[in-house]
Amino acid sequence: MPAAVLWDMDGTLVDTEPYWIAAEHELVAAHGGDWNEELAHRLVGNALDVSAQVIIELTGIPLSVPEVVNALLDRVIEQVRAQVPWRPGARELLHELIGLGVPNVLVTMSWRNLAETVVDLLPPASFTALVTGDEVTHGKPHPEPYLRAAQLVGADPSECVALEDSPTGVRSATAAGVPTIAIPHIVPVPPVAGSVRVTTLDGLRAAELRATALGTTASSAAR
Numbered sequence: 538m539p540a541a542v543l544w545d546m547d548g549t550l551v552d553t554e555p556y557w558i559a560a561e562h563e564l565v566a567a568h569g570g571d572w573n574e575e576l577a578h579r580l581v582g583n584a585l586d587v588s589a590q591v592i593i594e595l596t597g598i599p600l601s602v603p604e605v606v607n608a609l610l611d612r613v614i615e616q617v618r619a620q621v622p623w624r625p626g627a628r629e630l631l632h633e634l635i636g637l638g639v640p641n642v643l644v645t646m647s648w649r650n651l652a653e654t655v656v657d658l659l660p661p662a663s664f665t666a667l668v669t670g671d672e673v674t675h676g677k678p679h680p681e682p683y684l685r686a687a688q689l690v691g692a693d694p695s696e697c698v699a700l701e702d703s704p705t706g707v708r709s710a711t712a713a714g715v716p717t718i719a720i721p722h723i724v725p726v727p728p729v730a731g732s733v734r735v736t737t738l739d740g741l742r743a744a745e746l747r748a749t750a751l752g753t754t755a756s757s758a759a760r
Contacts (some may be wrong), residue, residue: 540692546645548702552622560612570596582703584676626739642686646670683713716750
């Protein structure tokens with residue numbers, strides 16, 4: 538078993554990327570700017586303050602970075618509270634890991650208020666710790682978020698497994714030395730050394746995680 542499983546949230550645990558994209562469209566349109574899917578896809582996996590700065594620079598909307606971040610967060614939290622779109626197989630794998638006593642850490646570039654909104658909808662103590670975008674100095678693709686996650690549970694990064702859906706997140710996890718399973722969703726994930734791509738978490742069992750992340754099973758290539 539992995540020493541810990543380090544979970545990305547948006548696009549990996551929950552299918553909130555469409556919520557973020559909708560919130561971006563609404564915010565930019567409300568201030569007279571133009572936004573499209575191609576621009577939105579550039580932001581997938583980024584730290585929120587980085588995404589906010591990009592939105593301001595590309596659209597010229599008259600808001601500060603904190604104002605953009607807070608507006609997007611408020612809208613996404615509102616949508617999550619109305620309906621939580623869990624990714625296929627994610628809750629099943631999480632519950633199996635909990636039952637086996639494997640620590641789970643949420644490693645997200647969303648702020649803590651959104652992360653806690655999602656975690657509060659799961660059974661108590663589903664996650665041993667949270668690492669959020671407002672609590673790190675360097676966001677993904679920097680290795681800091683995943684190094685901190687491993688440290689919080691006293692694990693060697695190389696003995697953990699990361700689950701990610703974006704190129705930015707995969708680069709962060711692999712740079713930290715964490716064997717990584719990429720599950721591309723909204724945007725493609727190119728090959729990155731130290732990672733293996735699968736099509737879904739549905740049907741992936743806890744006992745398969747280490748071997749799949751290390752690329753040592755036939756099933757990892759077939760998924």
